[in-house]
Amino acid sequence: MMRDKLTRQDAWGQLNRDWDLLIIGGGITGAGIFRMAAQAGLEVLLVEAKDFAYGTSSRSSKLVHGGFRYLYNRQYNVTFESVREREKLLREFHGLVTPLSFTIPNYASYGFPSSMLHAGIIIYDLIAPKWNHQRLSAEEIRGHFPAIRTDGLIKGFRYQDAVLDDARLVLREIREGIRSAGTALNYAKAECLLTTADGSVHGVVVSDQSGEGLPSVEVKAKAVVQATGPWSDVLRNQIGAPSRMRKQRGSHLIFPRERFPAPEAITLFHPQDQRAMFIIPWEGATIVGTTDIDHEHQLEEKYDEPFASRAEIDYMLDALAFLFPELALSEEDITSTFSGLRPIITSGAENPSKESRAHQIWNEKGLITITGGKLTTYQKMADQTLETAAAAAGLDLNENSLKPTGSPDYLVHNRDLDPQDYAYLCGRYGPDLNSLIQVMKNNDREHIEGLPNLWAEVRWAVRSDNIHHLDDLLLRRVRLGVLLPQGGRSALPRVREIVKEELGWDEKKWLKEKKAYLRTWQKYYSPDPG
Numbered sequence: 322m323m324r325d326k327l328t329r330q331d332a333w334g335q336l337n338r339d340w341d342l343l344i345i346g347g348g349i350t351g352a353g354i355f356r357m358a359a360q361a362g363l364e365v366l367l368v369e370a371k372d373f374a375y376g377t378s379s380r381s382s383k384l385v386h387g388g389f390r391y392l393y394n395r396q397y398n399v400t401f402e403s404v405r406e407r408e409k410l411l412r413e414f415h416g417l418v419t420p421l422s423f424t425i426p427n428y429a430s431y432g433f434p435s436s437m438l439h440a441g442i443i444i445y446d447l448i449a450p451k452w453n454h455q456r457l458s459a460e461e462i463r464g465h466f467p468a469i470r471t472d473g474l475i476k477g478f479r480y481q482d483a484v485l486d487d488a489r490l491v492l493r494e495i496r497e498g499i500r501s502a503g504t505a506l507n508y509a510k511a512e513c514l515l516t517t518a519d520g521s522v523h524g525v526v527v528s529d530q531s532g533e534g535l536p537s538v539e540v541k542a543k544a545v546v547q548a549t550g551p552w553s554d555v556l557r558n559q560i561g562a563p564s565r566m567r568k569q570r571g572s573h574l575i576f577p578r579e580r581f582p583a584p585e586a587i588t589l590f591h592p593q594d595q596r597a598m599f600i601i602p603w604e605g606a607t608i609v610g611t612t613d614i615d616h617e618h619q620l621e622e623k624y625d626e627p628f629a630s631r632a633e634i635d636y637m638l639d640a641l642a643f644l645f646p647e648l649a650l651s652e653e654d655i656t657s658t659f660s661g662l663r664p665i666i667t668s669g670a671e672n673p674s675k676e677s678r679a680h681q682i683w684n685e686k687g688l689i690t691i692t693g694g695k696l697t698t699y700q701k702m703a704d705q706t707l708e709t710a711a712a713a714a715g716l717d718l719n720e721n722s723l724k725p726t727g728s729p730d731y732l733v734h735n736r737d738l739d740p741q742d743y744a745y746l747c748g749r750y751g752p753d754l755n756s757l758i759q760v761m762k763n764n765d766r767e768h769i770e771g772l773p774n775l776w777a778e779v780r781w782a783v784r785s786d787n788i789h790h791l792d793d794l795l796l797r798r799v800r801l802g803v804l805l806p807q808g809g810r811s812a813l814p815r816v817r818e819i820v821k822e823e824l825g826w827d828e829k830k831w832l833k834e835k836k837a838y839l840r841t842w843q844k845y846y847s848p849d850p851g
Contacts, residue, residue, distance in 0.1 A: 329531070329787075332504055336527060336538040341716055342367050343524065343542035345511045345556070348378035349487070351548035352494035353703030358622050359503030361707070361718040366540065367495070367503065368527055370510035372793045374491040377550050378696065379797045380627075380661025382573065382611050383603050385410050385418050385697045386482035387445055388678065399678045401729075403697045404448040410697070411483055416748020417493065421601070422585040423483040426462050426469065426477040426644075431590050435476055442480045454480045465584055470648040482586070482708060484603060487696060488797040489749045492786065496753060507531075508789055511547075514559050514688065522560065522687035531789050544714035546689045546706060550664035551616075553692040562685045566692065567667035570622070570658040572629035573610030574637050574848075575803055580654050581645075583607045592643045593636070600843040605772045606656060609637050616662055628845040629658040655848040657803040666693045681848060682709050689713065690718050738766065743772055750781075757781040769812060774799055779816060791820070791834040792841050808842035 342358050344351050347369025358365040371373070387404035408419045425442075427435050442454045449621045451781070457477040463469060495505050507530035515524035524541035547556055554564040585599040601608040620627070634652065641650045665676045680694030680702050691706040711718050738746070739759070747754050757777060765777035782788060782798035794816070795802035801809035801816075809816075813835065820826050826834070843849070 329506065329690050329819050330533070330535065332506065333508075333529065333535045333538065335504075335542050336366070339541035340364050340540065341544065341714075342366070342710060343540055343545045344368070344548060345525065345546065346546065346548035346550065347373040347491070347495070347505065347507060347530070348376055348550055349374070349491050349494070349699045350550070350691055350702050350706075351546075352378075352491045352498070353699045354546060354548060354691075354706050355503055356494045356498040357703055358499070359498040359501035361720060363716060363718070364505045365498070366542070367498070367505040368509040368511055368525075368540075369505075369507045370530060371508065372789070372797060373495055373505070373507050373787075374488040374797050377661045377664065378499075378553075379488040380490050380571075380573075380659050381487045381573065381696050382599060383484055383487055383601060383608060384421075384482060384599070385485055387448065387697070388695070396677055396679070399695075400445070401448050402701065403695065404445065406698045406701055407483055408449055408451075409700065414485070414490065414493075414748065417490060417751075418483050418485045419748070422479055422481055423482055423588050423599075424457065424462060424477055424479050424585060425588045426457075427475045428470070429473040429475055431595065433590070435478075438478055438616070442478050445480055451481075454478060466645075468645050470644055470646055479585075484586075484601060486604065486749060488800070490696075492798070493749075493751055497751075500752070504769070508788060511556065513538070514545075514556060515541065516560070520560070520686055525556075543716060544689065544710040545687060546691065546710050548691050548706070550692060551662040553690050554666065556688065557683075557685060557690060560686045560688060560773065562688075565666055567665040568634075569663040569665050569676070570614050570616040570627050570660055571611035571663055572633040572637075572658060573608050574610065574629070574634065575656045576607045576650065576654055577656055577806075578602070578606055581607045581648060581650060587644070589640060589644055591636070591640045593639065598637070598640055604774075604800060604804055609641060612636060613663075615796070624845075626841070626845040627662055628661040628850050629660045630850050633660075633849065634658065634850065652848050656806055657808070657842075657846045658848055658850070659803055659846055664692045664694070682706055684709065684713055687713070724763055729846040741764070742775060746778070746851070749778075753781075754787070756785065760784055767797060769799075769801065770805060772801075772804055774801070774804075776815070777817075780819050780823065783820055787819075788824065791795065791816075791838040794820070795838060796841075796846070797821075802838075803846060804843055808839060808840075808846065 341363040342365045344355050385407050387400050387407055393448040446452055446454055459474045462477045510528050510530050511525040512528050513526050514522050516522055522545050526539045527540050528535055529535035551568045554566045583600050583602045589598050666681055678695050678707040683690045689710050691702055694702050750757050760781050761777045767776050778799045786798050788794050801812055817831055
């Protein structure tokens with residue numbers, strides 16, 4: 322649970338009571354359902370087999386966006402829904418979901434009429450609705466991106482989307498749910514479904530994955546929802562439901578900002594297959610992505626996490642070689658890589674990129690599954706799923722108590738913090754910011770090696786954010802593992818001091834966690850795949 326170990330053990334001992342709603346999956350969709358259900362007055366429990374945001378929700382492209390490329394693929398409904406939800410999240414999560422300008426340079430080799438791109442951007446704005454785009458000449462584009470290829474550059478356009486820290490959004494939603502008396506446990510795995518005599522699902526057996534040795538528990542609820550995304554078929558298969566998920570891998574590269582500066586984002590089309598990709602400034606670094614390929618079953622059996630393959634890394638470097646030949650970017654320049662699996666509902670399309678990103682909700686023998694969709698539309702998905710579960714189980718929702726999680730009314734400005742740092746922390750921590758400020762110690766206000774992050778975030782996460790392992794801290798709570806070279810090795814001595822002080826880890830425990838973390842980073846996040 323998001324408190325100390327004693328509280329987790331106490332919560333574990335109360336799992337066998339009757340719940341209104343059980344949610345399986347601690348990604349963004351499960352977190353959104355959890356927050357809404359708790360605010361609506363339900364007795365709600367969320368269980369996550371690994372860490373909160375461990376799967377897709379910490380490995381996204383970091384965008385809250387309408388999906389300009391979905392217009393290109395004629396997924397108009399997905400684009401319409403996503404643009405509207407983007408505007409909502411920008412309002413509710415000021416400082417966490419932030420506006421980001423995108424430039425689309427159009428090259429003769431693309432074969433796209435500029436009028437077609439312009440029409441797509443106009444549609445994009447009309448959906449919002451707003452009017453916030455510009456035409457750009459080749460000279461203007463070169464002014465923003467001095468190293469960009471000019472050969473064949475016709476003109477370009479600028480439009481608006483948004484960027485965020487995806488894992489932090491998950492944690493914001495979960496903590497809001499906990500404030501409304503919900504219970505959330507990470508490292509708590511739903512092993513198997515519990516069914517009644519007629520085969521209806523009414524609970525799960527939950528096993529402890531934290532290493533604390535807590536006994537497995539039968540958890541029963543009036544309604545059972547799974548929000549496990551790409552892994553939805555695992556529990557569905559237990560009740561004889563046919564497999565419907567198509568796991569697709571999206572991989573990304575992270576470069577240091579000084580080696581690959583990006584004052585704003587770029588939408589580009591890969592010279593090999595014209596597939597849309599992005600270059601995104603994020604957290605003091607530059608992200609390049611994403612790929613879109615089927616994730617082979619053999620890889621999931623052999624490896625614990627997805628990772629960027631050699632072919633994917635080369636594919637993305639080829640795109641950069643076309644767009645920024647003067648920079649001569651290579652594998653040696655890559656700080657880290659990361660890869661996530663998309664929850665795609667299969668339609669049998671031959672090309673993975675042509676599959677729809679629309680979401681679906683299924684009620685199969687009492688197991689309610691929400692899957693498909695994308696991060697940007699998570700609130701709409703959560704709301705529809707909660708309504709489905711409530712109707713199926715006869716639950717009363719106090720919808721008048723539902724409120725946005727982003728309201729800053731409870732915050733008081735701290736004069737000891739730089740205003741820019743305050744705004745940054747306010748967006749990421751919301752109502753927890755005051756307690757974060759209270760735990761600050763000497764030098765905790767310092768930035769971590771030139772990143773936007775402060776050392777205070779590390780201390781607060783270790784003390785308050787349910788850290789079980791070092792990778793929880795460095796890959797999801799504070800993203801040092803992907804933003805700093807070599808997984809943040811240079812920061813580990815000070816991390817060690819904080820962890821030992823706040824969690825009481827002895828040297829043996831620290832060395833074990835450090836070894837496991839560095840092995841995970843090298844295997845799944847380094848530029849040397851696998």
